[in-house]
Amino acid sequence: xxxxxxxxxxxxxxxxxxxxxxxxxxxxxxxxxxxxxxxxxxxxxxxxxxxxxxxxxxxxxxxxxxxxxxxxxxxxxxxxxxxxxxxxxxxxxxxxxxxxxxxxxxxxxxxxxxxxxxxxxxxxxxxxxxxxxxxxxxxxxxxxxxxxxxxxxxxxxxxxxxxxxxxxxxxxxxxxxxxxxxxxxxxxxxxxxxxxxxxxxxxxxxxxxxxxxxxxxxxxxxxxxxxxxxxxxxxxxxxxxxxxxxxxxxxxxxxxxxxxxxxxxxxxxxxxxxxxxxxxxxxxxxxxxxxxxxxxxxxxxxxxxxxxxxxxxxxxxxxxxxxxxxxxxxxxxxxxxxxxxxxxxxxxxxxxxxxxxxxxxxxxxxxxxxxxxxxxxxxxxxxxxxxxxxxxxxxxxxxxxxxxxxxxxxxxxxxxxxxxxxxxxxxxxxxxxxxxxxxxxxxxxxxxxxxxxxxxxxxxxxxxxxxxxxxxxxxxxxxxxxxxxxxxxxxxxxxxxxxxxxxxxxxxxxxxxxxxxxxxxxxxxxxxxxxxxxxxxxxxxxxxxxxxxxxxxxxxxxxxxxxxxxxxxxxxxxxxxxxxxxxxxxxxxxxxxxxxxxxxxxxxxxxxxxxxxxxxxxxxxxxxxxxxxxxxxxxxxxxxxxxxxxxx
Numbered sequence: 001x002x003x004x005x006x007x008x009x010x011x012x013x014x015x016x017x018x019x020x021x022x023x024x025x026x027x028x029x030x031x032x033x034x035x036x037x038x039x040x041x042x043x044x045x046x047x048x049x050x051x052x053x054x055x056x057x058x059x060x061x062x063x064x065x066x067x068x069x070x071x072x073x074x075x076x077x078x079x080x081x082x083x084x085x086x087x088x089x090x091x092x093x094x095x096x097x098x099x100x101x102x103x104x105x106x107x108x109x110x111x112x113x114x115x116x117x118x119x120x121x122x123x124x125x126x127x128x129x130x131x132x133x134x135x136x137x138x139x140x141x142x143x144x145x146x147x148x149x150x151x152x153x154x155x156x157x158x159x160x161x162x163x164x165x166x167x168x169x170x171x172x173x174x175x176x177x178x179x180x181x182x183x184x185x186x187x188x189x190x191x192x193x194x195x196x197x198x199x200x201x202x203x204x205x206x207x208x209x210x211x212x213x214x215x216x217x218x219x220x221x222x223x224x225x226x227x228x229x230x231x232x233x234x235x236x237x238x239x240x241x242x243x244x245x246x247x248x249x250x251x252x253x254x255x256x257x258x259x260x261x262x263x264x265x266x267x268x269x270x271x272x273x274x275x276x277x278x279x280x281x282x283x284x285x286x287x288x289x290x291x292x293x294x295x296x297x298x299x300x301x302x303x304x305x306x307x308x309x310x311x312x313x314x315x316x317x318x319x320x321x322x323x324x325x326x327x328x329x330x331x332x333x334x335x336x337x338x339x340x341x342x343x344x345x346x347x348x349x350x351x352x353x354x355x356x357x358x359x360x361x362x363x364x365x366x367x368x369x370x371x372x373x374x375x376x377x378x379x380x381x382x383x384x385x386x387x388x389x390x391x392x393x394x395x396x397x398x399x400x401x402x403x404x405x406x407x408x409x410x411x412x413x414x415x416x417x418x419x420x421x422x423x424x425x426x427x428x429x430x431x432x433x434x435x436x437x438x439x440x441x442x443x444x445x446x447x448x449x450x451x452x453x454x455x456x457x458x459x460x461x462x463x464x465x466x467x468x469x470x471x472x473x474x475x476x477x478x479x480x481x482x483x484x485x486x487x488x489x490x491x492x493x494x495x496x497x498x499x500x501x502x503x504x505x506x507x508x509x510x511x512x513x514x515x516x517x518x519x520x521x522x523x524x525x526x527x528x529x530x531x532x533x534x535x536x537x538x539x540x541x542x543x544x545x546x547x548x549x550x551x552x553x554x555x556x557x558x559x560x561x562x563x564x565x566x567x568x569x570x571x572x573x574x575x576x577x578x579x580x581x582x583x584x585x586x587x588x589x590x591x592x593x594x595x596x597x598x599x600x601x602x603x604x605x606x607x608x609x610x611x612x613x614x615x616x617x618x619x620x621x622x623x624x625x626x627x628x629x630x631x632x633x634x635x636x637x638x639x640x641x642x643x644x645x646x647x648x
Contacts (some may be wrong), residue, residue, distance in 0.1 A: 001253055001275050001306050003028065003035070003230060007324030014327050021321060024249060024308050027233035034156070034359045038230070041155045041364040044371060045069060060378045064371045064450075065364055068457050073150045076490050078552035080142050081545040083135065083501050085128035088540040092127075095120040096536060101517050101529040119522045121530075127537040129520040129530075131505050134222055148226040149346055150493070154363050156229040158346030160496070161250070162503040163225075164337065164511040166217035217513055224500050227343070233308070234358050242345050242358070246314040250343075256303040259329070265320065267327035273303035274323045311341045337510030342503065346496045348489060366456050374449045381446065487547075494547045502543040509537055553592050562596060565589050569600065576604035 006025040009018060043049060044065040087093055097118035102108040108117040135142050149158040231251055238245030253274075260268045306323040311334065320330035334341070347360040392407070398419050399407065406414040512534040520530045565586060569576040576582050579601040586597035 001304070002251060003031070005029075007274070009324060009326050011326055017321060017326050017328060020308075020310060020319065021324075023235075023247070024233055024251075024310070024321070026236045027249065030234065030236045031230075031232075035230070037362070037365055038156045041065075041362055041368060044364060044368045045151075045155060049372065049375060060382055061375055062371075062378060064374060064453055065367050068367060068453075069151055069154050069364070072154065073147050074552070075486050076150055076493050077146045077497075077550045079550055080136065080146070081494070081497050081501070082549050083128060083131045083505070084544045084546065085124045085131060085505065086542045086544055087124045088542055092122075092124040092539050092541055094123055095523070096123050096126065098126060098520065098536065099531040101531050105517070107531050119528065119530075121520060121522055123536070123539060124541060126520065126530075126532060127505070127509075127539070127541055129518055130508060130516070130532055130537055131501065131543070133516075133518040134508070135224070135501070135504070139221075140223070142224065145224055145226045146497070149496075152226065152229060153346045153348045156362055157360050158348075158496070159227040159229055159232055160344040160346070160500045161223075161225045161227050162338075162342045162344065162500055162507060163223055164335065164507050165221045165223055166511070166513075167219040220511070220514055222504055222507055222511075224504060232343075238358060240350070240352065240358055243340070247310055247312050248341060248343060249308050249310045251306065251308050253304045253306050255301065256305050257301060259305050259307070259322075265329040267329060270327075271305065271322060271325060271329070274306040275304055277302040277304060311343070313341060335511075337507035338503070339506075340503075344496055344500045344503065346493070348492055363457070367453060370449060370453045370456060374446065374453065377446045377449055490547055490550060494545055494550065498543060498545050501545065505541065505543050509534075509539075512537065548592065558592060561589060561591050562593075565591060565597075566600065569604070573604050573608055576601055577608050 005028060006021050009021065013021075044063070047061060047063055047066070049061055049063070098121045099107040100117045100119060109115065110117055134140060145160070149160060152158040227250060233249040233251060235245040235247050242248075256271070256273045259265055260271065307329070308321045308323070310319040310321065312319060313334075316334050316339075318330065318332050318334050319328060322329055349360045349363050349366075351357050351359075351361055399416070400419075403416050403418070406416045515531055515533045517529055517531055519527050520532075521527050569582070569585070575585060579598060582597050582601040582604075583594060586594065591597060
């Protein structure tokens, strides 16, 4: 159903519907030109690389493409990104009071004054904590999404969709009957709106508008979803630059019943199914589903509708059409926080040419022919090896079946009885048959193909955990070249993720209605549970990520760096005591854990204050370690505290 041409309209259509269905059909035709390339790439990743090309049963398949994709995913984004929110105005730096949540889930109060307990936190830090709280949730699934994005970028191109997903309440108060919004030919049934429980009259908001009882969310979440490139429909006139496109669309399939009951859609009364969940093969095999299932409603539930969700950037509208249906199911202003649409495109091998082609040339398109050649070479090698297997020529009747089995079994110290006559001895009765020599050039060819694959893919074997060079110099050169290329590709990915997080951040600010409890670091660096509302995150901000956060962390290396870092700062306590300098030095030093650097800085501040506080000649003893930085400092030579006190 997905990907087929748009159905012809069977009747009259609302204004603009025919135009949009025509545009959708054009976009599908454009996409069709790329599908053979995508299918070929996907076949390699899915171990369907041969297809009987050599006409042999024992085909050798070495999935270098699949291995390259898995290695690339780990190399580009081993860890989830952490968002950094950057103020665009001075107001973003201002500390604001943030309520502290107690163990019972409500804001804490001072027992003496009864006032709400608050802590002062810079506004951009509040918004940063809110954003990271959402993307770090296991239910958000960011790691899985990024993994699929990288894979899709290798096979076709990657697409992320960012948005807001609220759940609305069904009624206002328990004493009111649950009713649905109803629009009849006679007008509006006010039972669908908030009404006065005594008079039954509708209740209006401050602007004099009816209050839809479904407009108040009881739960709200945001998402960054991966969308398959086969489900995207691109403006055929948009060219290479996606942000110059007038529109973009996503096609998907939903059950007919679900579409008709969805409050976002209108004009569903005459909507018919585009198809159902059972194809012709199912029917041929199983017959009428209603008959064998015993469920009279199952056929209705299996009916589905093919939908086109159109984001009209030129006119600022979000439209939804059904395949072959002449009415809009949705025609609304683009939702808040989605001014430039919800989609982010990842095209790692973008083509710049005269015809301004949008679709990139996926990296696997360059690797697949080499993988194919490699498999053919390995197949030839296997055939040559089989032909070179040793064979034995013997006179008929010399060996009976049991002794023949012994001769070919390969077991040690087997006794083989040979029948000989007067004219032949054992040496002449059983004669080894010479085998053709293996072509050495075949092995050299395989090595060359493997090198070609590494060069085109930009990931030598060492980056995939496989040694491909016999010298340390060769390994280092490969690592340097591959590292530079991976760094460039990682930066490309980081730009895409940064854009997606910016869209997510904008959507949070635009749509947040309910209070939310999150973990946040106060001015003293200590984390606490805060109660956040929409006013606390308001403002103009930008979003950034640190590329280094995406890379894997070597725990042993980090431990060694921390120890060295403490030793160095022990000779320069004035640097350690300044948190900004300490964090900057820690980053330059290669330390990933900034909390460690913060804790180290606080410890240095305390030690320098303690050095000034006691009477002359009295130095307080260092207490037990309170954090990782304390522990490392006290074990990095045993005299770290004295070094900090003595260095001036």
